[in-house]
Amino acid sequence: xxxxxxxxxxxxxxxxxxxxxxxxxxxxxxxxxxxxxxxxxxxxxxxxxxxxxxxxxxxxxxxxxxxxxxxxxxxxxxxxxxxxxxxxxxxxxxxxxxxxxxxxxxxxxxxxxxxxxxxxxxxxxxxxxxxxxxxxxxxxxxxxxxxxxxxxxxxxxxxxxxxxxxxxxxxxxxxxxxxxxxxxxxxxxxxxxxxxxxxxxxxxxxxxxxxxxxxxxxxxxxxxxxxxxxxxxxxxxxxxxxxxxxxxxxxxxxxxxxxxxxxxxxxxxxxxxxxxxxxxxxxxxxxxxxxxxxxxxxxxxxxxxxxxxxxxxxxxxxxxxxxxxxxxxxxxxxxxxxxxxxxxxxxxxxxxxxxxxxxxxxxxxxxxxxxxxxxxxxxxxxxx
Amino acid sequence: xxxxxxxxxxxxxxxxxxxxxxxxxxxxxxxxxxxxxxxxxxxxxxxxxxxxxxxxxxxxxxxxxxxxxxxxxxxxxxxxxxxxxxxxxxxxxxxxxxxxxxxxxxxxxxxxxxxxxxxxxxxxxxxxxxxxxxxxxxxxxxxxxxxxxxxxxxxxxxxxxxxxxxxxxxxxxxxxxxxxxxxxxxxxxxxxxxxxxxxxxxxxxxxxxxxxxxxxxxxxxxxxxxxxxxxxxxxxxxxxxxxxxxxxxxxxxxxxxxxxxxxxxxxxxxxxxxxxxxxxxxxxxxxxxxxxxxxxxxxxxxxxxxxxxxxxxxxxxxxxxxxxxxxxxxxxxxxxxxxxxxxxxxxxxxxxxxxxxxxxxxxxxxxxxxxxxxxxxxxxxxxx
Numbered sequence: 001x002x003x004x005x006x007x008x009x010x011x012x013x014x015x016x017x018x019x020x021x022x023x024x025x026x027x028x029x030x031x032x033x034x035x036x037x038x039x040x041x042x043x044x045x046x047x048x049x050x051x052x053x054x055x056x057x058x059x060x061x062x063x064x065x066x067x068x069x070x071x072x073x074x075x076x077x078x079x080x081x082x083x084x085x086x087x088x089x090x091x092x093x094x095x096x097x098x099x100x101x102x103x104x105x106x107x108x109x110x111x112x113x114x115x116x117x118x119x120x121x122x123x124x125x126x127x128x129x130x131x132x133x134x135x136x137x138x139x140x141x142x143x144x145x146x147x148x149x150x151x152x153x154x155x156x157x158x159x160x161x162x163x164x165x166x167x168x169x170x171x172x173x174x175x176x177x178x179x180x181x182x183x184x185x186x187x188x189x190x191x192x193x194x195x196x197x198x199x200x201x202x203x204x205x206x207x208x209x210x211x212x213x214x215x216x217x218x219x220x221x222x223x224x225x226x227x228x229x230x231x232x233x234x235x236x237x238x239x240x241x242x243x244x245x246x247x248x249x250x251x252x253x254x255x256x257x258x259x260x261x262x263x264x265x266x267x268x269x270x271x272x273x274x275x276x277x278x279x280x281x282x283x284x285x286x287x288x289x290x291x292x293x294x295x296x297x298x299x300x301x302x303x304x305x306x307x308x309x310x311x312x313x314x315x316x317x318x319x320x321x322x323x324x325x326x327x328x329x330x331x332x333x334x335x336x337x338x339x340x341x342x343x344x345x346x347x348x349x350x351x352x353x354x355x356x357x358x359x360x361x362x363x364x365x366x367x368x369x370x371x372x373x374x375x376x377x378x379x380x381x382x383x384x
Numbered sequence: 385x386x387x388x389x390x391x392x393x394x395x396x397x398x399x400x401x402x403x404x405x406x407x408x409x410x411x412x413x414x415x416x417x418x419x420x421x422x423x424x425x426x427x428x429x430x431x432x433x434x435x436x437x438x439x440x441x442x443x444x445x446x447x448x449x450x451x452x453x454x455x456x457x458x459x460x461x462x463x464x465x466x467x468x469x470x471x472x473x474x475x476x477x478x479x480x481x482x483x484x485x486x487x488x489x490x491x492x493x494x495x496x497x498x499x500x501x502x503x504x505x506x507x508x509x510x511x512x513x514x515x516x517x518x519x520x521x522x523x524x525x526x527x528x529x530x531x532x533x534x535x536x537x538x539x540x541x542x543x544x545x546x547x548x549x550x551x552x553x554x555x556x557x558x559x560x561x562x563x564x565x566x567x568x569x570x571x572x573x574x575x576x577x578x579x580x581x582x583x584x585x586x587x588x589x590x591x592x593x594x595x596x597x598x599x600x601x602x603x604x605x606x607x608x609x610x611x612x613x614x615x616x617x618x619x620x621x622x623x624x625x626x627x628x629x630x631x632x633x634x635x636x637x638x639x640x641x642x643x644x645x646x647x648x649x650x651x652x653x654x655x656x657x658x659x660x661x662x663x664x665x666x667x668x669x670x671x672x673x674x675x676x677x678x679x680x681x682x683x684x685x686x687x688x689x690x691x692x693x694x695x696x697x698x699x700x701x702x703x704x705x706x707x708x709x710x711x712x713x714x715x716x717x718x719x720x721x722x723x724x725x726x727x728x729x730x731x732x733x734x735x736x737x738x739x740x741x742x743x744x745x746x747x748x749x750x751x752x753x754x755x756x757x758x759x760x761x762x763x764x765x766x767x768x
Contacts, residue, residue: 089701144681144705297528300709303700310701316687317473317694320714321528325684328704 037062038160039069043169043384044361045095046085053085053168053361055384056095059160060173068116068176069108070124072381075167076101076192076353077373078223079283080306082365084153088308092153099167100126100151101195103188104381113176121182123341125195126151126331128164128174140333142178168361170384180338186345193223193351193376194341196331201228201279202340203332204302205235208277212236217271217278218257219291220305221248222368224281226375227351229255231340234349240275242268242291245371251352265290273297273322281305288326289318297323304329351376357383421446422544423453427553427768428745429479430469437469437552437745439768440479443544444557452500452560453492454508456765459551460485460576460737461757462607463667464690466749468537472692476537483551484510484535485579487572488765497560505566507725509579510535510715512548512558524717526562552745554768564722570729577607577735577760578725580715585612585663586724587716588686589619592661596620601655601662602641603675604689605632606752608665610759611735613639615724618733624659626652626675629755635736649674657681657706665689672710673702681707688713735760741767 038059045056063069081098083089102124106116116122129149130137136144149156152166159165166172182191201224205216216237218228225241232239233256241257243249252259262268265287271294278295280288283305292301292314301324303312319326332340344350352375356364364377422443429440447453465482467473486508490500500506513533514521520528533540536550543549550556566575585608589600600621602612609625616623617640625641627633636643646652649671655678662679664672667689676685676698685708687696703710716724728734736759740748748761 144707303703306700310699311697312700313695313697315694316690316696316712317714319687319710320712323528323711323713325709325711326703327707327709328700329707330701330704 039063039171039173041165041169041171043097043099043165044358045097045168046092047094049085049087049092051082051086051365053098053365055358056097058095058097058165058169060165060171061158061160063108063110063173064158065110065112066175066177067110067173068106068113068122068179070102070104070122070172070174070179071107072102072104072167072170072172072384074103074189074192074355074381075099075169075379076223077361077364077368077377077379078196079368080196081166082368083283083306083308089306089310093163095161096153096163097165097168098152099169100124101192101197102151102167102172103182103192103195104171107171109176115176116179116181121188122179123182123191123195124151124167124172124174124179125199125337127334128178129156130178132177140335142333143331168358168379168384170381177334180334180341183342183345186341189353189355189378190350191341192378193227193353194344195337197223197227197351197376198231198340198344199332199337200224200304200329201281202231202343203336204279204304204329205231205277206336207329208300208302210235210237213238214276215240215274217242217275217294218281219278220281220283221245221252221375222281222371222373223351223376224304226251226255228279228281229257230349230351233257234347240271240294251374268294275299278302279304283307285312288312288314289322292319292324292326293322295322295324298325300325300327302327302329353378355380359383423447423555423557425549425553425555427481427483427549428742429481429552430476431478433469433471433476435466435470435749437482437749439742440481442479442481442549444549444555445542445544447492447494447557448542449494449496450559450561451494451557452490452497452506452563454486454488454506454556454558454563455491456486456488456551456554456556456768457572458487458576458739458765459483459553459763460607461745461748461752461761461763462580463752464580465550466752467667467690467692473690473694477547479545480537480547481549481552482536483553484508485576485581486535486551486556487566487576487579488555491555493560499560500563500565505572506563507566507575507579508535508551508556508558508563509583509721511718512562513540514562516561524719526717527715552742552763552768554765561718564718564725567726567729570725573737573739573762574734575725576762577611577737578728579721581607581611581735581760582615582724582728583716583721584608584688584713585665586615586727587720588663588688588713589615589661590720591713592684592686594619594621597622598660599624599658601626601659601678602665603662604665604667605629605636605759606665606755606757607735607760608688610635610639612663612665613641614733614735617641618731624655624678626678635758652678659683662686663688667691669696672696672698673706676703676708676710677706679706679708682709684709684711686711686713737762739764743767
């Protein structure tokens, strides 16, 4: 959609151009064939709204001048994958490969790539393309560019399947701009969840503006929520974690937060007007105004969880009484994504993960929906 | 609920106390009878959720030490009256007299009243009592005190009917703190709508913080919306008025705003990200995120219209893309209510009104619902 080179030329960039460029390959896979310049991929795809994935082989575009090819090592499971594949956010094209927390090793680079070299450790999050001329792009908020191509299920002319295909697969081709470096000292499996869960919680926390000792609330303690706790604790906040799962209390304390079990909305009352800021990762419709009321008057409550149809219903009178500003935040831009990965590496802010083989994806999805994930499932890409 | 004097004593303050105090009366009505110290009132009440009002006589509490009795001259019609009487905001006690835009002349004052004297012109808005010890009260934001008694339909032990009874009646008894002075040069009929429509729009406009030349949006051009336009224009803003009624365009231009007819949400697109601030008076559920998107990223969109069940549904992803802060505002405190009345008197910011007799209330209510009001119906209290 927004190739820095003339898009009309893109389709002609095949093996010939690659052979003449700086393309380098690693690995034994016959990624290229003379008759077909596309990249061969295998992964797990949804074929319908059932929420069940099956093994699928497919093709990706050849590595363009500004592209890198990443051999995936790990891809982690986000609740968004499930929402989108089930059609909760609108009708989907199938087969579709989900996954937007992707890490691996650079296996090839296009002729004009400067940011990566073969062998680098790289990560890809929720975006794979956008328009470099867009004001949002220039401001480092690529996710708000109207032309952004999100990592899976978005129309993408360059993709042989017509849509972007995500990270539950053994490789990915992506513009170098939309990949970040994974610093030394951060394991690839622990890096993966930072690409969505990390940046999605880090960005609003940073935008709100931290002071050590501030009281920060986190509602919904799953993949995103547990990262929000760890990030806010790391930044010096006094963190209150609001969960409906009493079984998570010990973990929450270990993460450094004070647990509040909300099995009844009345449990929120003692915190009314107490917190400086709150982030909600709750990915279903819920009583927003009741939760927002725990924030101080004129404070901010940021929604990052995305419910079915993206809809949240709130009481205008409830929000008036609390005087809280409600807003929503979508991941973060590429500079900030690199920032959170670097921050987490330096400060050892690491997700709590369970590595699983691809064969367990469907079971893991059910556990994510049933709030049984502890706290991020990371798929070993060697098993795709 | 929050009498500055011992509430247990309140019931003993009858004619005896009043006779010994500074109570003064005007007018010929036999407001007091030896056998019954209550104030006799006549007005229009809802008896059920039909949205039809009928004449009703009832009693108000005697004038307490800190109370004033106002002989009503005008009471204007707010969409909130209709919502509440119809039960849109929850089950109601009937008979109930609506009305929270009330102006008149002080006819009696309690023994400890210092703010008013008999003959003063006074106005009452949406509140009649609250707790002076509450932090919100002390901050001049009485409306956010949990013990606030709103002007009609709220439990009120001192009221013979058990609930507060509003301003569609020939008089009202109210704590002096909850009445404002109507300055010279402001007609009573034009003052009435300021007590809700005026303060409800003035307060968020002032909180947001004005700079002349700022671009301000107003959505929903009825009683509140037309005041929001006039106030924002008066403060130097460049005002964009978003309406679904093409018939209002000429009026909107006369009020000083640029009209935008939103007969299709696509009409909002050219304004995407353009405005500094927006206020919505729309009193039904609507596509909040689509309207909010006309505000600049990180700007503010304030909801003051209160829909059925107070519920607004919004797209979290839409709000994320616009990056707009959504909040809601409830009227304004008493100091600010006096401020807006004084401001409007000084700067001749006057509502556009139609004075009607009480017999036309039911017809006027239908017109309010059908968007035919131009722009505030004001009831002549002499006709109750």
